[in-house]
Amino acid sequence: MDNIQMVDLKTQYQKIKEEIDDAIKEVILNSSFINGPSVKKFTSELEKYLDIEHVIPCGNGTDALQVALMALDLNPGDEIITSTFTFIATAEVISLLKLQPIFVDVDSKNFNLIPSEIEKVIGPKTKAIIPVHLYGQCAPMEKIMTIAQKHNLFIIEDTAQALGSNYLFSDGSIKKAGTIGDIGTTSFFPSKNLGCYGDGGAIFTKNSKLAEKIRMICNHGSKQKYSHEIIGINSRLDSIQAAILRIKLRKLNSYSFLRHESASLYSSQLKDINWIETPFEEHYSQHVYHQYTIKVLNGKRDGLKAHLSSLNIPTTVYYPKSLHKQPAFKKSKSGSFPNSNNLESKVLSLPMHTELNKETILHIVNSIKSFK
Numbered sequence: 001m002d003n004i005q006m007v008d009l010k011t012q013y014q015k016i017k018e019e020i021d022d023a024i025k026e027v028i029l030n031s032s033f034i035n036g037p038s039v040k041k042f043t044s045e046l047e048k049y050l051d052i053e054h055v056i057p058c059g060n061g062t063d064a065l066q067v068a069l070m071a072l073d074l075n076p077g078d079e080i081i082t083s084t085f086t087f088i089a090t091a092e093v094i095s096l097l098k099l100q101p102i103f104v105d106v107d108s109k110n111f112n113l114i115p116s117e118i119e120k121v122i123g124p125k126t127k128a129i130i131p132v133h134l135y136g137q138c139a140p141m142e143k144i145m146t147i148a149q150k151h152n153l154f155i156i157e158d159t160a161q162a163l164g165s166n167y168l169f170s171d172g173s174i175k176k177a178g179t180i181g182d183i184g185t186t187s188f189f190p191s192k193n194l195g196c197y198g199d200g201g202a203i204f205t206k207n208s209k210l211a212e213k214i215r216m217i218c219n220h221g222s223k224q225k226y227s228h229e230i231i232g233i234n235s236r237l238d239s240i241q242a243a244i245l246r247i248k249l250r251k252l253n254s255y256s257f258l259r260h261e262s263a264s265l266y267s268s269q270l271k272d273i274n275w276i277e278t279p280f281e282e283h284y285s286q287h288v289y290h291q292y293t294i295k296v297l298n299g300k301r302d303g304l305k306a307h308l309s310s311l312n313i314p315t316t317v318y319y320p321k322s323l324h325k326q327p328a329f330k331k332s333k334s335g336s337f338p339n340s341n342n343l344e345s346k347v348l349s350l351p352m353h354t355e356l357n358k359e360t361i362l363h364i365v366n367s368i369k370s371f372k
C-alpha cells in the first residue's frame with residue numbers, strides 16, 4: 001500500500017471537482033475577487049449552520065484570534081489565560097498585543113484546559129480565557145463559562161480544530177463549538193475540518209456591538225470608506241476561498257461523520273494494545289477528529305514513529321514542545337505543567353482525513369502491531 005497521507009486533500013477535491021471548478025470560474029468571470037457575492041453568501045450560510053447572529057470572515061485563524069482580542073478594549077499587561085498545549089497562534093497574538101499569556105495545564109485524557117487550574121491563576125489583571133477545542137473535541141465549556149461569569153472574564157473559543165462539533169450542556173441544550181463564549185474564532189487552512197484552498201478564517205459572536213467592532217477592525221478600523229475611527233488591520237477572506245467554502249460547508253457534517261467512522265475503527269482495532277491509549281470521548285462533546293491522536297506508553301513513541309515512517313506511514317507529533325517552554329515565551333509567568341510535559345513525549349497523531357478507507361486503516365493498525 002503506498003501513498004498514505006496525513007491529510008488527503010487531492011482525493012477529496014477529485015470527488016467535488018466539477019462543483020469547485022465552476023465556483024472558482026464564476027468568481028474569475030465576474031472579477032469579484034474581493035468582497036464578492038460568494039463572501040456574503042458564505043457568511044450567512046455559516047451563520048445559519050452555527051446558529052449564531054454574526055460571522056465575520058477574515059484572512060486566517062491567527063488574524064481571527066488577534067482581532068477578537070483587539071475588540072475587547074484591553075490594556076497592555078492584562079492577562080489572558082490559555083492552554084500551554086496548543087499551536088502557537090493561540091498565544092502568539094496575546095503577546096503581539098502586549099498582553100500577558102498565562103499558561104494553564106491540560107487534562108491528560110481530553111487534552112483540553114483544566115477548569116480547576118484556570119481558577120488558580122485568576123488574578124486582578126485577568127481579563128479573558130481562550131479555551132482551545134483541541135484535536136476536534138470541545139473543552140469543558142460549561143465549567144469554564146461558570147468560572148468566567150464568576151470572575152467577569154471574556155471567553156474567546158479557538159475553534160480552529162473543532163468547527164462543526166456540538167457541545168451538550170447539562171440541561172440538554174446543544175450549541176456549536178465556537179458559539180458558547182463571547183467570541184469564537186476559526187481557521188479555514190486547507191487541512192482544517194472546513195478548509196479552503198489557501199488561507200481563510202472567521203470570527204463569530206452573538207453580540208452586535210462586538211460584531212460591529214470586529215468588522216471595523218478587519219477593515220482598517222473603518223465603517224465608511226476613508227473614515228477610520230479606530231486602528232485596525234486588513235484581514236479578508238477572498239471571494240475564491242468563500243466560493244470553495246460554500247461548497248465544502250454543505251459537506252461538513254458528512255465529513256465529520258466520515259472522520260468519526262475512521263476514528264471508531266482505529267480505536268476498536270487498537271484497544272487491546274496495552275502500550276497504546278486511544279482517544280477519550282467526553283460525553284459533552286461531539287468529537288470531530290481534526291486529529292486522531294493516541295498516547296504511546298512505555299517510552300515507545302519515537303520508536304513507533306520511526307517504524308511507521310520506514311513503512312511509508314506518516315504520523316505527526318502535535319505538539320512536541322509546550323508553549324511555556326518555547327523561547328518566544330521565555331518571559332511569560334511560570335507555572336506547573338506536569339500533564340503537558342508528559343504528553344509531549346507520548347502523543348502521536350495518525351493519518352486522519354475524509355478519504356481514509358477501511359483497508360488503509362487496517363494496514364496502519366497492522367503496521368503498529370508489527371512494532372516490537
Ligand SMILES: *Cc1c(COP(=O)(O)O)cnc(C)c1O
Pocket residue numbers: 060061062063086087089090132158160161186187188189199200201
Ligand atoms: C490552525 C490553528 C490556528 C491558526 O490558523 P491559521 O489559519 O493557520 O492562522 C490557530 N489555533 C489553532 C488551535 C490552530 O489549529
